[in-house]
Amino acid sequence: MFPMMNLIKNLDYVFVAVIGGIQVTQGAVTLGNVQAFLQYTNMFSQPITRLANLTNTIQSTIASAERIFEIFDEPEMDFEPGHFPIVKSDKNEVTFDKVDFSYVPDQSLIQSFNLNVFPGQKIAIVGPTGAGKSTIINLLERFYEVNDGAIRMKGEDIRNKPRSEIRKRMAMVLQESWLFNGTIFDNIKYGRFSATKDEVIEAAKAAHADLFIRELPDGYDTILNEDATNISQGQRQLLTIARVFLADPEIIILDEATSSVDTRTEKLIQAAMDKLAEQRTSFVVAHRLSTIKNADKIVVMNQGQIVETGNHEQLMAKNGFYANLYNAQFIGNTLLSH
Incomplete structure (x- = not known):
């Protein structure tokens, strides 16, 4: 999740810079407006990036919890006595x-x-x-x-x-x-x-x-x-x-x-x-x-x-x-x- 969101953020930044640069050369917007948009892009992407990090943590937690609950769900090893003969002549420990x-x-x-x-x-x-x-x-x-x-x-x-x-x-x-x-x-x-x-x-x-x-x-x-x-x-x-x-x-x-x-x-x-x-x-x-x-x-x-x-x-x-x-x-x- 995090690498994908990081890629989208960088592509968005490049897109704003390229389009803004073209419009500055055409006199449609000022350079200051483009700089403001670039800052807005960073500010907008920060919470999304944090959310992606949080998603990674949640996914890891869910995977760990599944392993723990698998252990909890394992049936107890009930004792089923064997019926093997006792060898009385065997005096070994x-x-x-x-x-x-x-x-x-x-x-x-x-x-x-x-x-x-x-x-x-x-x-x-x-x-x-x-x-x-x-x-x-x-x-x-x-x-x-x-x-x-x-x-x-x-x-x-x-x-x-x-x-x-x-x-x-x-x-x-x-x-x-x-x-x-x-x-x-x-x-x-x-x-x-x-x-x-x-x-x-x-x-x-x-x-x-x-x-x-x-x-x-x-x-x-x-x-x-x-x-x-x-x-x-x-x-x-x-x-x-x-x-x-x-x-x-x-x-x-x-x-x-x-x-x-x-x-x-x-x-x-x-x-x-x-x-x-x-x-x-x-x-x-x-x-x-x-x-x-x-x-x-x-x-x-x-x-x-x-x-x-x-x-x-x-x-x-x-x-x-x-x-x-x-x-x-x-x-x-x-x-x-x-």
């Missing part, structure tokens, strides 16, 4: 049993995926971009349903339970920290609303966040702004880890939680995450392979398939796909330094 999955029909991503995770194990999932690492986590949390096979927790298929019940047993630390407008205390307590003040402080201490919080002018009552930009990225990440400590879940999922911080802060966060993972089953999705060297089992994925499994020493000794990935990060650093 988590079992992926011949799982197949695809986002798009006829474009298979995960094929016959098998993984046994024992209670208390730290499982690292690594691989190139698009290998299916995050998809495995999405399936575990039932953001998507498997096309074939089964995912079991302690022998029971997760489709037998409501999604809310499955997710209460897990906690997640993402690459991007999610904090809300409010006090630091409230942001940590979001992990468990029934927690006491002492429990919140203990969780902050466990996450190595208590020290920097007490150094802030208002301590735990410090108000975080909308994007929590009044504290650093590393501090935001420590608060999300403190929240997970407070939630005290059975299973922890760490999705590249240290990729956007400096080395010193990374060590603090890594120490907090190692303490968090003690005596809990944990899944770590990582691109920086140096952060998962102490994992009990490293699952190497490529194109939706497990290509290698083992700990760091075993996989490096194989000198295969994992070793190539691990060595490639140092080659990249060497190239950058030169």
